[in-house]
Amino acid sequence: MFDIILKRKERTNVLKGIKLRLYPNRTQQNQLEQMFGNDRFVWNQMLAMMNERYQNNKALPFLGKFKLNYLLKPLKKEYPFLKTSNSSSLQVVNEFLTQSWKNFFQDKTGQVGKPRFHSRKYLKKSYTGKSIIKTAGKRYLKIPKLGYVKTSKTGVLQNTKIKRYTVLLEPTGKYYLSLQAEIPEPEKYSLTGKRVGIDVGVADLAILSNGLKYPSFNSSYFEKKAKIWQKKYSRRRHLVKLLVLQDRNKRVLCPRSLESFTNWQKAQKSKAKYQAKAANQRRDYLHKLTTHLVKQYDVIAIEDLKTKNLQKNHHL
Template identity: 75%
Template sequence: MLKGIKLKLYPNHTQQDQLAQMFGNDRFVWNRMLDMMNKRYQNNPDSKFLGKFQLDYLLKPFKKEYPFLKNSDSSSLQIVNEFLIQAWRNFFKDKTGKVGKPRFHSRKYLRQSYTGKSNIKVAGKRYLKVPKLGYIKSSKTDAIKGKIKRYTLSKEATGNYYLALQVELPEAKTLPKTNKQVGIDVGVADLAILSNGVKYQSFNGSYFKNKARVWQRKYSRRRHQAQVLAAQDKNRKALFPRSLDSFNNWQKAQTIKAKYQAKVANQRKDYLHKVTTELVKKYDVIVIEDLKIKNLQQNHHLAKSIANASWRMFRTMLEYKCKWYGKQLIAVDPKNTSRICSNCNYNSGEKTLDIREWTCPKCGVHHDRDINAAVNILKKAQSQVQCF
């Protein structure tokens, strides 16, 4: 079983310079390979598509021509070719025109990373041995208890470094059975409403969200001012025209807003982890709606609230945690779950979102809209429930 583990790294100044070089090497190989494939495609669109083997074969002469590439983990350059080939395949397979050709990578990207397959060794409670970097300080390494298959080392917009590991564990750790089942209806005001009446509120985090919003406005305003001043220098043909990168004020705002946005994202993820772990521990069978979240977000009245609730992340966490711990997750068709009475199955028709409670005109039972939907969701899955 594969499991993802993310650690924070604390590289020294020398290692930070090495990482900047390695990020640049991956970007250099991507851009050179992409330029070559673009020219090949333009000159002869019907030519045979280059595979990963052909691109990997070119790395050896590349390293002779550009010796600085030897400073990178060799497996990371091979994975660059792997990602590039996959990007081209997606472009050729797409028939809708939504997927474009691979693009060149810029050094101005706020997030930089590289992926490798070489061995990483745990050298202590808070130290790892990373290829080409040597011993590097990290957050606690206690969670690494399997074979590391692949790793991604990244520098975020906040300036922090992280190491994401794909670890192969010997076997899953199953949780004790509770013989309980539950249906879950997701919402905006409440993240999850259970069929037994329990409600989990949506993530709030208003303090840091307000801070992020304020600094987003400051960043946008300062960037616009810098663009205007740079354009004025260019139009006046100044002797030493200022570039956008020479304005430190908007770059400072960019870093501060990124830190607040990262804080909000981490708090939201932590909250979702706590809720999903509690659900998986309490129930053997969890039933959810098979919602098309991308379609729902096209409603501009609800898009922001749905994004804040993170329904997709909530479902993804439930999926892999149920798989890890031997529980069953069932996704059912959401059709009519809010219209049907859970007591007598009478369909009372469509209801606007402002109606949170209603009384069944047939049997007279009074319903909480969300709890009633959760009960109907659980009922829809009864035929799919496995015997534990």
């Protein structure tokens, strides 16, 4: 009996996602741009090789991530700029690529297609690594290949073991560090003995069985701003494309490129900024609401209906 009580009191570790804001300097930003490009380059090189291998003989055995990792060493000799990236990040690229091929081969419905090549025009850039990240003070982290990078806070990383990290650049121009950390299991909330049923609606976000109503989150201000800048962005980009096409037709000696115009790029960042604000506020509202419900009730029952299907019915 005493052993059973001890086992119940033992706390296990759980995985938790932690997201921090990064403030890299200009040198580190240039280095991150190179590392983003290296991941994209390795993905495209490995994918081209696997596509050619699959087209030549479909009966050949599938190349796993470990076999692809052996090809990284000769690839680095041929392209020395790959050495600027963390070696674990390139291995993660091979892991993601093999998983994409497995999803393609295991899919029987035909909905999952073959992996596609990555474009440098994709706005959300990122790379994932499995190396050790160390805290250096309250506002600094030591990231492999980057050195000491200023961050928003490091207190949340106490008593954690980082399994995997992802450095990403949002379309708004902000850098973030997403961590998959192993933390001690948090203490459970005290039992209240209450039960509740939730009816998901269209006019109201949730209606409880005891009569309480939670209104839907209103982010109309930022959504209106995002729509305005979306129109500006589309209009400016269309005009720029016409100017670039005009230079090509006239065979100008030094034709202008799409990236040489900054007006549409400013509109793109403004559009992404307002979209991110609306999404962050909505996410914060939902997190606070769900946390409140979990603290108040032990059993929560939710109907199995899709709100999107309800919105399609104009009679509701």
